[in-house]
Amino acid sequence: MATSSPPQQFTNPPDYSFPHDRLRVMRDPSKIPIVLVACGSFSPVTYLHLRMFEMAKDYVRQNTNFEIVGGYLSPVSDMYKKQGLLSAHPSMCTIAAEDISSAWLMVDPWEAFQSYQRTAVVLDHFDYELNTVLGGIQTEDGQRRNVRVMLLAGSDLISTMGEPGVWSHEDLEHILGRYGCFIIERAGTDIDQATESLARWRHNIHIISQLIQNDVSSTKVRLFLRRGLSVRYLLPSRVVDYIDENSLYLDEATAAEKEKEREQLASSSRKKESSS
Numbered sequence: 001m002a003t004s005s006p007p008q009q010f011t012n013p014p015d016y017s018f019p020h021d022r023l024r025v026m027r028d029p030s031k032i033p034i035v036l037v038a039c040g041s042f043s044p045v046t047y048l049h050l051r052m053f054e055m056a057k058d059y060v061r062q063n064t065n066f067e068i069v070g071g072y073l074s075p076v077s078d079m080y081k082k083q084g085l086l087s088a089h090p091s092m093c094t095i096a097a098e099d100i101s102s103a104w105l106m107v108d109p110w111e112a113f114q115s116y117q118r119t120a121v122v123l124d125h126f127d128y129e130l131n132t133v134l135g136g137i138q139t140e141d142g143q144r145r146n147v148r149v150m151l152l153a154g155s156d157l158i159s160t161m162g163e164p165g166v167w168s169h170e171d172l173e174h175i176l177g178r179y180g181c182f183i184i185e186r187a188g189t190d191i192d193q194a195t196e197s198l199a200r201w202r203h204n205i206h207i208i209s210q211l212i213q214n215d216v217s218s219t220k221v222r223l224f225l226r227r228g229l230s231v232r233y234l235l236p237s238r239v240v241d242y243i244d245e246n247s248l249y250l251d252e253a254t255a256a257e258k259e260k261e262r263e264q265l266a267s268s269s270r271k272k273e274s275s276s
């Protein structure tokens, strides 16, 4: 279980305040309160990014002794050099969270508005804000309890944890050993293969099957936008409007982006062929 003491001092971006208005009061004192944190580019944020939280909610209720008291999207910093991406993702994520009027989903801009921060450090930041600064979450009898931070990610992200040089062993120990994670199955990634090298943290890794297969990705949305195709109903309406109004994602793709699109489209058609 995560403790409340952070391993380092955190520097906040100017005018930053930690969003906590949608943190819920804990209802069942016999459970372990948790907060879910999804890290990513969210460029742009899709309904599947938001669905991850709902899938986790159902899984948690049916299979665990946890109680979710909040969820956060943490958009990565612009300094995370990923080809073809845009700045200002936090505003799109905030628009998305408002549009779906979720009672428990929030967007934390801490990561976005500063230099790149590793995911282990991002989880420490949440642990620090929730448990040290806020003093934990509120229970129905007016007490405060420490809350456990857990990573929420798709299986494609988790599969990178087995790739050499992407994550340090210390960070994996920190993320999976100390905090733990929920993994949403994603088309194109073999979940057994993705978690093979993470077996020592199996007790802290919860795998959530996608009962309705859906391989919407930000890469495909960007491709559609560049080709002038509609993306409505793949993203919250107000995010679609924001993209239209600001003429986003219309630039020609870089070579790396084109390669990624090609891979994703090939993987989707392989999947379609194997299921027919």
Ligand SMILES: Nc1ncnc2c1ncn2[C@@H]1O[C@H](COP(=O)(O)OP(=O)(O)OP(=O)(O)O)[C@@H](O)[C@H]1O
Pocket (backbone or CB within 6 Å): 038, 039, 040, 041, 042, 043, 048, 049, 052, 152, 153, 154, 155, 156, 157, 184, 185, 186, 187, 214, 215, 216, 217, 218, 219, 220
């Ligand atoms: N369709 C999906 N199913 C399951 N997980 C998803 C899905 N789309 C995104 N995710 C997860 O959401 C998190 C944030 O992802 P990210 O912002 O990289 O989105 P993405 O759609 O994978 O973007 P890109 O196509 O630009 O790589 C990651 O953990 C990713 O695995």
Ligand SMILES: NC(=O)c1ccc[n+]([C@@H]2O[C@H](COP(=O)(O)O)[C@@H](O)[C@H]2O)c1
Pocket (backbone or CB within 6 Å): 039, 040, 041, 075, 076, 080, 082, 117, 118, 119, 120, 157, 160, 166, 167, 168, 171
């Ligand atoms: N070592 C690390 O902490 C590490 C490595 C790879 C990706 N990530 C994070 O995963 C998220 C998604 O990254 P990609 O979009 O590259 O899959 C980002 O928030 C990124 O910061 C963290």
